[in-house]
Amino acid sequence: MSTQSAGDIKKGMKLQIDGWPYTVTEAQFVKPGKGQAFQRVKMKNLITGATLDRTYKIVEKVETADISEHEMQYLYNDGEQFHFMNTETFEQIGIDAKVLSDATDWLLEEMMCQVLFFNGKPVNIDLPNFVELQIEYTEPGMKGNTAQGATKTARMTTGAEIQVPLFIDQGEWLRIDTRTGQYVERVKK
Amino acid sequence: MSPDGLRARARVLHALRGWFADHGYLEVPTPTVVPTGALEEHLHPLRVEGAFLRTSPELALKRVVAAGLPRIYEIGPCYRGREQGDWHATEFLMLEWYRVGAGLPDLMEEVGELVDVAFTAVGRSSPTPFVRRTVRELFAEDGVDLATATPDELRPGETDWDTAFFARWVDRIEPRFRGALFVEDWPATQSALAQVRTDGPWPVTQRFEAYVDGVELANAFLELTDAPEQRRRFAEANAKRAAAGEAHNPVDEAFVEAVGRMPPTAGIALGVDRLVAVALGERGIACARV
Numbered sequence: 001m002s003t004q005s006a007g008d009i010k011k012g013m014k015l016q017i018d019g020w021p022y023t024v025t026e027a028q029f030v031k032p033g034k035g036q037a038f039q040r041v042k043m044k045n046l047i048t049g050a051t052l053d054r055t056y057k058i059v060e061k062v063e064t065a066d067i068s069e070h071e072m073q074y075l076y077n078d079g080e081q082f083h084f085m086n087t088e089t090f091e092q093i094g095i096d097a098k099v100l101s102d103a104t105d106w107l108l109e110e111m112m113c114q115v116l117f118f119n120g121k122p123v124n125i126d127l128p129n130f131v132e133l134q135i136e137y138t139e140p141g142m143k144g145n146t147a148q149g150a151t152k153t154a155r156m157t158t159g160a161e162i163q164v165p166l167f168i169d170q171g172e173w174l175r176i177d178t179r180t181g182q183y184v185e186r187v188k189k
Numbered sequence: 190m191s192p193d194g195l196r197a198r199a200r201v202l203h204a205l206r207g208w209f210a211d212h213g214y215l216e217v218p219t220p221t222v223v224p225t226g227a228l229e230e231h232l233h234p235l236r237v238e239g240a241f242l243r244t245s246p247e248l249a250l251k252r253v254v255a256a257g258l259p260r261i262y263e264i265g266p267c268y269r270g271r272e273q274g275d276w277h278a279t280e281f282l283m284l285e286w287y288r289v290g291a292g293l294p295d296l297m298e299e300v301g302e303l304v305d306v307a308f309t310a311v312g313r314s315s316p317t318p319f320v321r322r323t324v325r326e327l328f329a330e331d332g333v334d335l336a337t338a339t340p341d342e343l344r345p346g347e348t349d350w351d352t353a354f355f356a357r358w359v360d361r362i363e364p365r366f367r368g369a370l371f372v373e374d375w376p377a378t379q380s381a382l383a384q385v386r387t388d389g390p391w392p393v394t395q396r397f398e399a400y401v402d403g404v405e406l407a408n409a410f411l412e413l414t415d416a417p418e419q420r421r422r423f424a425e426a427n428a429k430r431a432a433a434g435e436a437h438n439p440v441d442e443a444f445v446e447a448v449g450r451m452p453p454t455a456g457i458a459l460g461v462d463r464l465v466a467v468a469l470g471e472r473g474i475a476c477a478r479v
Binding site for chain 1: 229230231271272273274275276277351352354355356358359360363375379398405408
């Protein structure tokens with residue numbers, strides 16, 4: 001485990017606090033005229049996304065987090081795990097669904113994603129902002145119905161359910177924003 | 190560095206000097222290479238060939254006051270090691286002035302005028318008038334009574350009172366500051382060169398700090414004029430430095446002797462780079478420095 005002085009904390013640095021990995025989003029040197037120096041640090045938990053503010057004495061030691069990120073391609077899921085391949089080393093790994101959380105809604109075979117490793121274990125996944133998925137089931141479309149705001153539920157081939165406008169048909173491909181889980185537009189395939 | 194920042198700094202410097210000339214202050218440049226380092230616990234003077242770069246012009250200016258000049262000021266570079274950040278630089282521009290016979294309220298009035306002068310010089314409206322608050326009030330608003338608080342109450346796990354005080358200060362008190370603020374009645378433990386008052390609920394120093402838009406701009410003292418007490422505080426600061434593994438700083442005997450001859454005086458130091466940056470509404474001093 002490696003440590004370093006709080007005085008050397010910089011934006012982008014990865015720290016380990018209470019067993020969690022954090023990325024430093026802001027680090028500011030502060031020193032009252034008559035007092036000692038401190039480092040005011042804002043951090044984001046790399047797994048939960050929660051933010052954390054800490055003020056360290058400049059001489060304090062902080063633990064750095066062993067963090068790496070790899071581009072990986074999603075291959076398949078075997079019911080228990082989702083399997084990915086490292087596109088540089090071709091090494092394959094399985095990741096538990098609970099680690100991937102909501103990301104499983106949008107995973108389509110061959111999709112490229114960024115996988116975050118903490119102490120050598122996959123802990124989080126970063127999907128493309130937009131994905132294109134096919135509708136597996138939705139109530140039949142009502143042509144010409146463009147009533148404002150009216151939507152219905154559509155189930156995608158990945159199992160995710162989203163709200164779509166009434167004119168959308170089963171079997172169509174949609175562009176979806178993975179950050180909000182919202183329908184963006186129809187795409188031709 | 191930005192051309193606009195440098196133009197603004199030039200205008201502010203010109204306006205400040207004009208104000209001091211109008212108010213009967215004499216500009217007195219003093220040496221930047223000095224025989225002894227600062228005797229404050231948390232300052233780290235830079236060394237040059239057996240001497241030091243000054244961390245402030247305070248000792249030299251007080252000798253000038255003791256020599257018989259009652260209203261003096263200096264604008265010049267000062268140097269502090271291990272200080273770098275948005276609001277800190279190893280070399281920075283300091284304005285210091287001393288006024289014989291003045292009290293802290295007199296200096297507050299002058300700071301208010303000088304902040305107005307700086308904002309006017311860059312064409313922005315000043316956040317004055319200043320609001321006066323005591324350190325103890327500010328901590329009370331954050332749920333602790335400083336007169337009785339232990340280090341652990343100020344910052345869980347901390348054992349040193351001053352460290353815990355400042356940790357909470359930078360963490361919870363200072364970030365709330367808005368507008369123009371004078372902070373008064375600081376703990377007595379934090380003053381190497383100011384008078385202490387013990388007639389209130391707890392011992393406080395006769396000093397105030399000026400904050401504008403959350404940035405610490407100036408620190409004012411009712412100056413200590415008791416030479417033996419000055420010598421004792423320097424010894425105490427050196428003991429603290431030794432305990433922290435810092436170098437021993439020799440005592441400037443000419444200064445200690447001058448303190449004993451100094452009439453009652455109030456003095457104040459103001460960071461010029463910070464004043465320019467704050468007047469411009471910038472979030473750091475880089476704009477006003479080359």
